[in-house]
Amino acid sequence: MICNTKYIQDYALDSAIVKPGARYIDVLAHSNLRGNQPGLSVQQYYAKRMRENRNAQQATSLTLLWDGRTMQVINRPLPDGGWVALHEDVTEKLEVSRQIAHLANHDSLTSLPNRNTFHSRMSQVLADIDHSAGSAAVLFMDLDRFKQVNDTMGHMVGDQLLVEVAVRLKRSLCEGDLVVRLGGDEFVILQDNTSRRDAERLAQRLIGAMSEPFVIEGMIVDIGLSVGIALAPGDGTTSDTLLRHADQALYRSKSRGGGGYCFYDAAIESKGLSAMVGDDGIEPPTCPV
Incomplete structure (x- = not known):
């Protein structure tokens, strides 16, 4: 129903395809074709995201982008059965955490x-x-x-x-x-x-x-x-x-x-x-x- 320019830019998507009215599976298929979430097929990517989206509780997951960055996706359920997904680039946060863990050992x-x-x-x-x-x-x-x-x-x-x-x-x-x-x-x-x-x-x-x-x-x-x-x-x-x-x-x-x-x-x-x-x-x- 809604997506913004930042989402399209981060995932390297085509605004002619990803826009209000598009089918969600088509959006994910296009995203997968761009190189996002490597290692998963379109069907696996769709099933993963739908499990997270349909969760009755707020769910958090990570998605690997085409250029090696990592997005944290927070899915928040809505009363009507839909959801809002918030995407945040956490690449630097994860790297800092890895460095801290490395230095500890x-x-x-x-x-x-x-x-x-x-x-x-x-x-x-x-x-x-x-x-x-x-x-x-x-x-x-x-x-x-x-x-x-x-x-x-x-x-x-x-x-x-x-x-x-x-x-x-x-x-x-x-x-x-x-x-x-x-x-x-x-x-x-x-x-x-x-x-x-x-x-x-x-x-x-x-x-x-x-x-x-x-x-x-x-x-x-x-x-x-x-x-x-x-x-x-x-x-x-x-x-x-x-x-x-x-x-x-x-x-x-x-x-x-x-x-x-x-x-x-x-x-x-x-x-x-x-x-x-x-x-x-x-x-x-x-x-x-």
Whole structure:
């Protein structure tokens, strides 16, 4: 019965077709032909909208437009059985909401998942382990000589280095592994459905990847990586415990000069001793298909 110029413009419609007196299904067929609501046929589009329009209560839905924008459609029923539909472009609102949700679970510098994501995923993994008698590994990592980079080359170079480190870490992982940035130069990897040997091989692969020099703004940056490893469920059955034990193993690795890895050992940690797990010549594995 009524439509305005703004509606016709937003949906890229022809005013000669979309006007008072037109059949609603013809309006939607024309809109669909213009590329609005992609993925739905005219019949599906019509059925979707009529379900919303005939709802006894006010209904809200989203429609994807031909140019990628999103319209929010609010259908308000009328006493005579008709309806009024209000269309609002909510593209920017949705993007802001997505950014807020992303920042809540990701690191703003590297875009890696953050501590919140780690604990959430770790809880799921531990629940699966409890039911299936599986295993997992937590690898706590810290960059060697990172403070020296910040002190001598500046924090901007340090930040760019962290971004490049994140890229190398992701490239070193197998499918299903999770890498997060806790803050500063601390990173953690959660390796699910794994073994002690697999975790050891991953640590070796990560250390090798970080030993290759970085080129940041034309400057050669040489760092290393130290790793502490805790295995679930043997070394802990909560994400906090596993993270703490992996951190303790990392401390032992750092105390030996860095560039290596240590497994958590309750007996060693309780005595405050330092013991290093050495490289036994294991070749880096290929990731399972």
